[in-house]
Every structure is written in structure tokens, then in C-alpha cells.
Amino acid sequence: MADKNTPDEDIRIVNMNEEKHIFTMLVDNEPGVLSRVVGLFSGRGFNIDSLVVAETIDPKISRITIVTKADRPVLEQIEKQLNKLVNVIKIRDLTGPEAVKREMALICVKAKTEYRAEILRIVDIFRCQVVDVGREHYIIEVTGEAGKLEALIQLMKPMGIKKIARTGPLALIREPN
Amino acid sequence: MEMTGAQILMEVLKQEGVDTIFGFPGGAVIDIYDELAKTEIRHILVRHEQGAVHAADGYARASGGVGVCLVTSGPGATNTVTGIASAYMDSIPLVVITGQVPTHLIGNDAFQEVDIVGITRPCTKHNYLVNHVDDLAKTIKEAFHIARSGRPGPVLVDLPKDVGNATSSYEPLEEVNLKSYKPTYKPNMNQLKKIVQLIENARRPLIFAGGGVILSGASDELTRFARKTQIPVTTSLMGLGAFPGTDPLWLGMIGMHGTYRANMSTGACDLLISIGVRFDDRVTGKTDAFAAQATIVHIDIDPTSIRKNIPVAIPVVGDCKVSLDHLNKLADQTNLGDLRQKREKWLDQIEQWKSTNPLAYKQEDKIKPQYVVEKLYELTGGKAIITTEVGQNQMWAAQYYHFDRPNHFITSGGLGCMGFGLPAAIGAQLACPDKLVVDIAGDGSIQMNIQEMATAVQYCLPVKTVILNNGYLGMVRQWQELFYEKRYACTCIEHAPDFVKLAEAFGAVGLRATKPEEVESVLKEGLSVPQPVIMDFMVEKEESVYPMVPAGAPITEMLLV
Numbered sequence A: 001m002a003d004k005n006t007p008d009e010d011i012r013i014v015n016m017n018e019e020k021h022i023f024t025m026l027v028d029n030e031p032g033v034l035s036r037v038v039g040l041f042s043g044r045g046f047n048i049d050s051l052v053v054a055e056t057i058d059p060k061i062s063r064i065t066i067v068t069k070a071d072r073p074v075l076e077q078i079e080k081q082l083n084k085l086v087n088v089i090k091i092r093d094l095t096g097p098e099a100v101k102r103e104m105a106l107i108c109v110k111a112k113t114e115y116r117a118e119i120l121r122i123v124d125i126f127r128c129q130v131v132d133v134g135r136e137h138y139i140i141e142v143t144g145e146a147g148k149l150e151a152l153i154q155l156m157k158p159m160g161i162k163k164i165a166r167t168g169p170l171a172l173i174r175e176p177n
Numbered sequence B: 001m002e003m004t005g006a007q008i009l010m011e012v013l014k015q016e017g018v019d020t021i022f023g024f025p026g027g028a029v030i031d032i033y034d035e036l037a038k039t040e041i042r043h044i045l046v047r048h049e050q051g052a053v054h055a056a057d058g059y060a061r062a063s064g065g066v067g068v069c070l071v072t073s074g075p076g077a078t079n080t081v082t083g084i085a086s087a088y089m090d091s092i093p094l095v096v097i098t099g100q101v102p103t104h105l106i107g108n109d110a111f112q113e114v115d116i117v118g119i120t121r122p123c124t125k126h127n128y129l130v131n132h133v134d135d136l137a138k139t140i141k142e143a144f145h146i147a148r149s150g151r152p153g154p155v156l157v158d159l160p161k162d163v164g165n166a167t168s169s170y171e172p173l174e175e176v177n178l179k180s181y182k183p184t185y186k187p188n189m190n191q192l193k194k195i196v197q198l199i200e201n202a203r204r205p206l207i208f209a210g211g212g213v214i215l216s217g218a219s220d221e222l223t224r225f226a227r228k229t230q231i232p233v234t235t236s237l238m239g240l241g242a243f244p245g246t247d248p249l250w251l252g253m254i255g256m257h258g259t260y261r262a263n264m265s266t267g268a269c270d271l272l273i274s275i276g277v278r279f280d281d282r283v284t285g286k287t288d289a290f291a292a293q294a295t296i297v298h299i300d301i302d303p304t305s306i307r308k309n310i311p312v313a314i315p316v317v318g319d320c321k322v323s324l325d326h327l328n329k330l331a332d333q334t335n336l337g338d339l340r341q342k343r344e345k346w347l348d349q350i351e352q353w354k355s356t357n358p359l360a361y362k363q364e365d366k367i368k369p370q371y372v373v374e375k376l377y378e379l380t381g382g383k384a385i386i387t388t389e390v391g392q393n394q395m396w397a398a399q400y401y402h403f404d405r406p407n408h409f410i411t412s413g414g415l416g417c418m419g420f421g422l423p424a425a426i427g428a429q430l431a432c433p434d435k436l437v438v439d440i441a442g443d444g445s446i447q448m449n450i451q452e453m454a455t456a457v458q459y460c461l462p463v464k465t466v467i468l469n470n471g472y473l474g475m476v477r478q479w480q481e482l483f484y485e486k487r488y489a490c491t492c493i494e495h496a497p498d499f500v501k502l503a504e505a506f507g508a509v510g511l512r513a514t515k516p517e518e519v520e521s522v523l524k525e526g527l528s529v530p531q532p533v534i535m536d537f538m539v540e541k542e543e544s545v546y547p548m549v550p551a552g553a554p555i556t557e558m559l560l561v
């Protein structure tokens, strides 16, 4: 699928004034830090669409990536409030085409004999892979932008999706060429 | 040097200049108390941990330093939460040290274990659980640094019992350096220049100052700025004393129970210079209508305060004192024209608002609560440190006592926490032993931390409690009168103790006035005796606080006397 990020797809206008934004932040890798971040969202009535957390190269630092929906003034508040947390080292709004974004999903799809070939053909087209095979199912691993995952899920629906596990997006700013 | 955690704690406290700790012991902190008793640090044994935190709060506000508390785990820790939340809302620097069960028991539902770090995460500026004695010194240093710098606030340090007992080598640490915490003190000069330009062109400018001015020690700078530019000043409840209450440019407090002229000026001004405020809903009323004709400038050290509630044309992130200092210099370099002439119409208009609707009450044959506060102001020459409880008593104190100096009005503003005044007065009295400290109280609120009378008596702290005894949870009753057709559901508290006898039972002095002509003599006697005193003023029961802006209305739409 295309590597290009169209801004339209990225800043999805949710309702009248709400926009979807993706924030990424470096935080101290300590117990309780995630709770501070999440508690700030719940305590102030901000919403979290998705959340991804893991250690960085430096084991003392983690990266948190959050997708949220809000209007402009609230987005400004979210960024400032996160910045104010003592354990947040750096925060950046990565909405827009300057950043690469990827999500991942594991999809367990029913694989009856008559569909097996079709599923593998789709997997091939989407350049994803089958990571578990059974008599009655495949588990497909797919990474890409939200749109790609969405498209694959739609194609798999008719075969019968048994289970699905999705991450929210990860994002990294592109380095200058 | 090899030391135990408890000893290291004492070393760092001394290094931080701590001379007073408010606390209450228990199993998890016995070792710390054992070390504390060997130091010069004065420990004030309160009678309830909530009292310890409010006392530390009063101490911090009166002294301008950091208030320190020490309590045990479990119930000791949970009892501090209300006090911490109040200090958090009002940006008061505190370090609260809570004992915790030993590290190997954490998470086991051990005896007197609670996750106080989890509980206080949303109401502290920051908090810590110290897992290892090697981290202790650094953590305590950081706690003080975070509490007092930037926008101040309470910091909690949870200290497991075994960490206090374990040993580590201790070397005094130098400055704290946190890469993820760097408050912005220095304002953007271009923004400040824009403000001076706006002042040049404004016809109806107004300064709105808040607690941030007091916290940053910028009252003198503010006063100079206002006088130099001839701009009238209003403040929030938290800002009272930031500008002299006897200055001709003073308009009185803004907001729900603000003065007529302060609220009308806010509605009519064309330039609003807000400094060290956060636009609480009790200040703004209906936000769309707030200062609707004005270009709004907002100077604050906390970026999250800016544009949180009110759109702002000129935001300035910076320390109030540093910013005002620069503004004064810029104003000196600018020809602002003939200010008296420029301001004449505006100041005349304000004077007219003042004379048509001054703060007022009707003197009748019952004692009026406002009269008690007025008399108190008169008899103390406006020099007392006033703490308050919450409710009508608090608003009358704010309206009728006039503060010429900062750090003299100590009230639970943001949280509005009943039971604050008496322990806060104890803290303030310890910080300022030579000053007269008076808690203006309600008959309801005073019962929430009345046990601290024992603390006042034990340490010979001559705090004076003035109860405006109306037999009601008066402020709630006022809302019921105005908005619930006088259905006084559960607000009558006539079933109260005899406060005079109660004072005596604590070993303090109790006095009572039931008629207006007794007010002065009771105040005179109460203020002059060297003991703690409770003065019980039996006031008009159904007196209400005016002006009043109904919740959610524009602040220019006031109910008047």
C-alpha cells in the first residue's frame, strides 16, 4: 500500500470542531508514569482513542503514543497538561504528513476449505503474513496505516473474523533527507 | 557518611532550611520520629492529620516558605488528602511525608497500607514512593525543588518503614536538575512590549491580579505598575493583599461576591491585564460575557492556565514578578501621556459605581456579621493575619477586612474547604509569632477541625477565633433562600456546642456577644488576652452576602442588597 500520508486522512474531522490528533511523548520509564498520563485524561475529561507504550533504546525512557479527539482549545490544553507532568520529558504533536504512522493487527479468520486460497491471495496482495495455521483458521499479522488495516478487515469479514487484536498507531517524525 | 534513611531525611530537611514540621506519629514513622526528636527541628503535634496539612499551608502562606508535614501510613496518609487537595488548588508549596508499610509488604493489603501515591496523584504537583534508601536524599531534594519552584504546589513523598531503617552513604547534594521540569520564569519581551502599547491606547484599562502575584512576591511590583500607569486594580479572592486595599485605585474583589464596581469595571473595560490568575468559574461567571469588550492579556507561570477557560489575545508565560519588573521598566521608557487626564472619565465612572452601590448592610438590633468584621478591621488597624473558614464568613472577611499587604489573607480559595481556618491560623501564628492571627469562622466550619484548639493551647499560640454564629450552614442556606424557595433542607445547625464552654474545656478563653453594643468590648478583650480565644458572636441568622452573581450568570448581573 502507499507510503504517502494524505493530511486529509490524518486529521479526520470528527464532528464540527473536533479533530483527531496523535501525540507522542518521551517519559521516564518508572512505575506510575502511565497512570499519571492516563489519569490526566480521565480526570480532565479528555478522551483516548488509542494508546501504545514501550521502552526506548534507553531503558530509563519510554515512548507513549496517544491518539485523541478534541477541538482546538482542548488539544492545546492536552498538550500543555501533558507537558506539565514532571515525568514527561518531551511531547510532540505528530498529526500530519511529516510523520510516519503504523498500526498492527492480529486477525483470526475462519478458514474453511473453500476460502483458504482466497484468504492467502488477499494476504499476498496486502503484503501481510499468516502467523498461525489451523484446520479451521488462520491468524494474519498485518501492519500499516489505519486505512490498510481497515481495508483488510473489510475483505476478511465475509469469511468470518473470529477474533481481532489491534494496536493504536505508532508514529515517528521523518528525518530530513 | 553511612547513615540510616531516617537520619538522611533529617539531614536533607535541615539543608532545606526546615525549622517546623506539622505531624502526627504512628507505626510506620516511629523511626523517623525517633530521629526527629534528636534534631533542633520543632515538631507541632496536631490532633488530626488534616489539621497538620492546613497548618503547614498557613505556615507556608504566612512565611512565604515551604510547609512540611509528617504522618503515618494508612489512615494518617488518607487524612491528609483534603489538606493536600486544598493546597493544590491554591498552589501552596508543601512537602508531605507519609510513612508506608515496608517495601516487601507493599501490595499485600498489609496493616495500615494504602496506595497514597495513587490516591494523591491527581491532587499533588508531583509525588514519589521511595523504594530504596539510596534514592532518598535525591527524592527529598527534588520534592522541595518542585514544591517551591514554578507554579508552587504540594509534593508527597511516601516512605516505607524499611527505607527509613536501611543505611546508605550520604553526601549533601547540590542543586536539583530535572531535565523534564524547567518552569519558564522569563517572559517573552515582545509580548510585554505589546502590552505597553495596548496600555498607551486603552481608554478603560483594568488590572486583574490573583494569587500568583502573592506567590511570586510581586506585590510591590504590581503596586508600582498600577500607580505608574494609573490603572485600577481588582483581585480574585486569592489575590487579596497583592495590592493595597486602601489605595484609591483599589476596586475590591471580583467575582461571585465581588464589589459592584469591580464587576462592572470588568464588564466595561477595553483592556484587561490579568496577572497570576486562572479564571476560576467563581471569578468569571458566564465566560462568554466575561470582559466581553476587552482585549485580554494573561501573564502566568503555568502555561495550562492560559486559554484554559478564557480566550486570551496576549498570552505571556512567565513569573509574575519578573514580568512586572520588565513591564515597569518598559512603562518608564514609554511616554504614556497625561494619564490623569486620559483616565479621568474611566475613573469617574468607577467612582460613580462605587457611590451608587457600595458594599453595604442594614444595621439592625441584631449583631450584623459584617459589623463584626468591620470592627475587627478597625481594632486591629488592618494589620492582623486573617485566616477564614468557608462560607459566608469567608466572603464577609474578604469584603470587609481590607488588606494592605500580601500574605495576610489566608483562605481555602479553590477547594473551599471548611475546617481550614483554625489549623491555618496555628500555622500562620508559628510562622509569625509577633503578629496577631485571627480566624474568621462560621459556626459550622469551626466544628470541622475544632480539635486543633488543643494544639493551640499546648503550644501557647494566641490565635483568635471569631465565630460569626448564625446557627446555619449559612452560605448553603443563602442559596436555598434565593434559589430553592427558602426550603432550608439540612442547613440548620442550631444544635451546636456552647463555644464559650468548649473554649474553656480546651483550656482557652471563651467570650460571647449577643448584642451589637457588646461586639467592641468582646473583640477588645479577646484580642488583648495572651491566650488562644474563641469569641462567639451571635449574629443575625438569615443575613446574606451581597452582591451576589448567581452561578453561571454574567458577573455584571448582580443581586444587590
Ligand SMILES: Cc1ncc(C[n+]2csc(CCOP(=O)(O)OP(=O)(O)O)c2C)c(N)n1
Pocket (backbone or CB within 6 Å): B389, B390, B391, B392, B393, B394, B416, B417, B418, B419, B441, B442, B443, B444, B445, B446, B468, B470, B472, B473, B474, B475, B476
Ligand atoms: C468540607 C466541606 N463540606 C461542605 C462544604 C459546603 N459548604 C460551603 S459553605 C457551607 C456552610 C458553612 O457553614 P458555616 O461554617 O456556619 O459558615 P456560614 O456560611 O454560616 O458563615 C457549606 C456546608 C464545604 N465548603 N466544605
Ligand SMILES: [Mg+2]
Pocket (backbone or CB within 6 Å): B442, B443, B444, B468, B469, B470, B471, B472, B473, B474
Ligand atoms: Mg454558620
